[in-house]
Amino acid sequence: MSTLQEVAGGALRVQNVERTFALKDDVVRALDKVSLEVPVGSFISLIGPSGCGKSTLLRLLAGLESPDAGSLLIGDKTPNEMRTAGRLGVAFQDPALMPWRSVWKNITLPLQVMGKPVKDFKTVIEELISLVGLQGFEHALPSQLSGGMRQRVAIARALVTEPEVLLLDEPFGALDEILRRTMNLELQRIWSARRPTTILVTHSIEEAIFLADKVAVMSARPGRIIEIVDVPFERPRVPEIMRSSEFHHLADRLSELLFAGGGH
Amino acid sequence: MKNFSRFARGTGVVLIVLAIWEILGRLELVGQGALPAPTQILAQLWKDRSDYPPHLSVTLKSAGTGFVIGNIIAIIAGAIAARFRIAETLLRGLGMSLFAVPLIAIVPVLLLAFTGTTPRIILAAMAVYFPTYIATMNGMRNVDERLVDVVMVAGGSTTDVLRWIRVRSALPYIVSAFRVAAPAALLGTLLAEFGGGTRWGLGTYLLGSLGQANPSRLWSIGLVATAVAASAYMLFAFIGARLTQSSMSATVQTSLPMGGATGPWWKRLGGGVISAGVVLGLWALVLSILDMSPVVAKSPFAIVRYLTTDPRASVSRSRLFDAYSETLPLALIGLLCGLAAALLLAVILSLRPALGRAVLPFALVSQTMPLPALTPLIVLVFGRSILATVVVCVSVTFFPSFVTILQALATTSPAAIDVVRVSGGGRLKSLRFVGLPGAVPAMVTAARLAAPRALLGVMIAEYLATGDGLGNLLNESRGRLDYGMIWTVATTSVLVAVLITQLFGLAEKLTRQ
Ligand SMILES: Nc1ncnc2c1ncn2[C@@H]1O[C@H](COP(=O)(O)OP(=O)(O)OP(=O)(O)O)[C@@H](O)[C@H]1O
Numbered sequence: 001m002s003t004l005q006e007v008a009g010g011a012l013r014v015q016n017v018e019r020t021f022a023l024k025d026d027v028v029r030a031l032d033k034v035s036l037e038v039p040v041g042s043f044i045s046l047i048g049p050s051g052c053g054k055s056t057l058l059r060l061l062a063g064l065e066s067p068d069a070g071s072l073l074i075g076d077k078t079p080n081e082m083r084t085a086g087r088l089g090v091a092f093q094d095p096a097l098m099p100w101r102s103v104w105k106n107i108t109l110p111l112q113v114m115g116k117p118v119k120d121f122k123t124v125i126e127e128l129i130s131l132v133g134l135q136g137f138e139h140a141l142p143s144q145l146s147g148g149m150r151q152r153v154a155i156a157r158a159l160v161t162e163p164e165v166l167l168l169d170e171p172f173g174a175l176d177e178i179l180r181r182t183m184n185l186e187l188q189r190i191w192s193a194r195r196p197t198t199i200l201v202t203h204s205i206e207e208a209i210f211l212a213d214k215v216a217v218m219s220a221r222p223g224r225i226i227e228i229v230d231v232p233f234e235r236p237r238v239p240e241i242m243r244s245s246e247f248h249h250l251a252d253r254l255s256e257l258l259f260a261g262g263g264h
Numbered sequence: 265m266k267n268f269s270r271f272a273r274g275t276g277v278v279l280i281v282l283a284i285w286e287i288l289g290r291l292e293l294v295g296q297g298a299l300p301a302p303t304q305i306l307a308q309l310w311k312d313r314s315d316y317p318p319h320l321s322v323t324l325k326s327a328g329t330g331f332v333i334g335n336i337i338a339i340i341a342g343a344i345a346a347r348f349r350i351a352e353t354l355l356r357g358l359g360m361s362l363f364a365v366p367l368i369a370i371v372p373v374l375l376l377a378f379t380g381t382t383p384r385i386i387l388a389a390m391a392v393y394f395p396t397y398i399a400t401m402n403g404m405r406n407v408d409e410r411l412v413d414v415v416m417v418a419g420g421s422t423t424d425v426l427r428w429i430r431v432r433s434a435l436p437y438i439v440s441a442f443r444v445a446a447p448a449a450l451l452g453t454l455l456a457e458f459g460g461g462t463r464w465g466l467g468t469y470l471l472g473s474l475g476q477a478n479p480s481r482l483w484s485i486g487l488v489a490t491a492v493a494a495s496a497y498m499l500f501a502f503i504g505a506r507l508t509q510s511s512m513s514a515t516v517q518t519s520l521p522m523g524g525a526t527g528p529w530w531k532r533l534g535g536g537v538i539s540a541g542v543v544l545g546l547w548a549l550v551l552s553i554l555d556m557s558p559v560v561a562k563s564p565f566a567i568v569r570y571l572t573t574d575p576r577a578s579v580s581r582s583r584l585f586d587a588y589s590e591t592l593p594l595a596l597i598g599l600l601c602g603l604a605a606a607l608l609l610a611v612i613l614s615l616r617p618a619l620g621r622a623v624l625p626f627a628l629v630s631q632t633m634p635l636p637a638l639t640p641l642i643v644l645v646f647g648r649s650i651l652a653t654v655v656v657c658v659s660v661t662f663f664p665s666f667v668t669i670l671q672a673l674a675t676t677s678p679a680a681i682d683v684v685r686v687s688g689g690g691r692l693k694s695l696r697f698v699g700l701p702g703a704v705p706a707m708v709t710a711a712r713l714a715a716p717r718a719l720l721g722v723m724i725a726e727y728l729a730t731g732d733g734l735g736n737l738l739n740e741s742r743g744r745l746d747y748g749m750i751w752t753v754a755t756t757s758v759l760v761a762v763l764i765t766q767l768f769g770l771a772e773k774l775t776r777q
């Protein structure tokens with residue numbers, strides 16, 4: 001299919017991006033000359049202290065905001081072009097579900113916005129629902145779900161359009177540790193099937209390493225990328241690697257970087 | 265269990281009041297039979313049962329048609345205003361005029377321009393416009409930004425956001441505006457029916473029964489009108505409850521973002537002038553479409569001429585002035601009494617919740633009873649006097665003011681109350697030092713919201729009963745075919761009403777600072 005061809009051309013290139021927010025009597029430099037390259041089909045984790053601009057960077061990549069300076073490109077397309085073409089999948093830090101729509105209908109929303117016939121995606125949606133473990137809740141309203149379940153709906157929604165670029169902002173932040181591990185494995189499986197270029201923001205160093213090809217570490221005030229660390233493990237990865245000394249070594253290194261970068 | 269005992273006590277209070285009413289009625293203790301006993305009213309209703317279907321069906325049809333038309337226009341206007349700031353500025357004058365205008369002042373003008381039930385439909389449409397317009401605009405504007413992001417990320421445009429989010433988010437607001445709009449449509453229709461048009465309609469029936477010295481009939485018509493208004497209200501309350509899992513506030517936000525056009529004063533003034541121009545333009549447009557004779561239809565210029573260069577201008581001016589100087593003070597007194605009553609009940613309710621709860625159902629009933637049907641009853645009981653006019657005024661201004669003040673009393677900061685408590689003060693003291701000062705801005709807000717109702721109340725009383733002031737001037741001018749005066753009263757009453765609400769709006773801003 002021709003769309004798959006286009007996936008191949010879509011390396012993600014962020015160059016000298018700056019973004020400041022004007023507050024009442026103060027300006028916040030959310031991003032200060034941030035540069036980042038993500039090859040096509042690779043997976044990058046983004047970690048950093050709270051308020052260092054991770055969500056801001058993701059919003060820029062999603063075409064929801066524009067940078068004050070610098071450029072962002074996905075292949076030869078701007079984020080906004082990717083957005084209007086419906087080629088992005090985003091799960092926000094907050095599930096942001098429509099309270100009046102059932103689980104099923106929340107997941108179909110992006111398809112409807114893109115004008116795609118929902119019935120062609122019936123099996124895809126069913127698979128996604130079982131993938132995120134929400135069978136039996138298809139017709140529940142968000143108010144009837146737990147926080148973690150809502151977040152899983154949001155993930156399914158981000159995946160339903162089979163996006164070429166996946167932007168995930170702490171999607172598992174609200175889940176308990178056990179569910180989080182399961183979801184990590186599932187995410188790896190989904191991702192391996194189609195290999196969308198992915199950026200995952202997370203607060204968990206373990207999760208960052210387990211899933212990613214590279215981990216980018218940010219520092220706060222001003223928000224900068226201070227280091228990009230390679231993750232050497234082969235795929236598919238099994239949970240056992242988390243007990244390896246190599247893994248621990250990497251984790252120690254990252255947490256050192258985090259503390260050095262003003263983290264806590 | 266607690267709910268049940270509360271319910272039982274409420275029913276008990278209602279039964280006791282009905283029993284007292286029955287005794288008062290049977291013994292003709294109030295106004296020599298002006299207050300018939302409930303059983304007598306029901307008996308009359310049964311006797312007249314064949315009168316109702318034709319009247320009621322005409323009224324319901326007019327009110328229903330007006331309700332639909334007015335709401336469609338209001339929703340479209342609200343949606344446009346939500347999207348384009350400039351449209352909001354342009355439409356502000358229209359909304360403000362329709363919010364403030366004493367509808368009865370428009371009736372004679374509508375009767376000049378239209379025949380049959382059309383004036384009733386138009387007046388009903390005018391009555392529903394404002395609440396629905398405001399609700400649509402606010403509902404579409406105040407959407408969850410995170411949901412907007414979701415649609416945008418899926419490649420959506422502003423149109424998609426409108427389609428998938430704004431419309432649905434606004435729906436509960438709009439339905440809760442319908443709750444207010446439905447009784448308002450009935451009110452508009454009844455008022456227009458007072459002016460004539462056809463032989464049928466509940467308002468026509470009421471007007472025809474006024475001179476018959478049959479209080480029971482007036483009361484039963486009032487009862488039927490109340491039942492209609494209350495069921496319309498409850499229908500939309502029910503739909504609204506189904507629609508929102510989460511409960512919404514019981515009141516629609518009817519506060520027009522007054523100076524909402526923020527910015528320098530010259531910009532706001534400019535916006536005001538432009539939006540007033542829109543109203544005048546609409547007026548001219550309607551006149552030119554209707555193609556009426558200039559003898560009957562008056563343009564804004566003709567009205568200015570009527571009051572200035574016309575040979576009889578000074579006579580007209582003094583008649584107009586006399587009418588206003590009778591009507592406005594009464595409206596003001598009524599408004600103040602209504603506010604005082606509202607404050608009193610709100611205070612009682614915050615000090616002695618149980619006592620207040622017993623009074624509340626009656627306040628609610630007085631609220632759902634359509635003003636045109638309520639006025640003759642009040643006049644019956646209190647006579648054709650100033651007192652009756654003031655009571656009418658109180659009855660329409662009381663409830664909305666009460667709700668507004670009660671909300672303010674309820675939201676006074678608990679920390680401030682603790683300070684009073686710690687220094688040895690009780691409930692009364694904390695009310696005096698914390699609650700009441702906090703309620704002052706709410707009183708002013710209540711005054712702004714209630715002022716147009718006060719004016720309408722006085723004018724209806726004058727029109728139907730007392731034969732004074734503006735209401736009477738309207739009546740007289742129709743009789744004399746004084747078209748200039750008919751249009752002048754309509755126009756000036758809009759201007760005066762808007763001016764008054766603006767003044768209260770200004771006072772509101774000052775007190776909130
Ligand atoms: N719309 C906005 N207006 C003003 N300031 C903003 C806005 N959005 C973000 N900021 C500021 O930019 C900085 C970065 O915010 P951002 O949400 O990107 O942080 P984050 O790294 O995602 O933090 P967290 O891990 O807590 O989610 C913060 O200081 C925040 O206050």
Ligand SMILES: [Mg+2]
Pocket residue numbers: 054055056093169
């Ligand atoms: Mg964030």
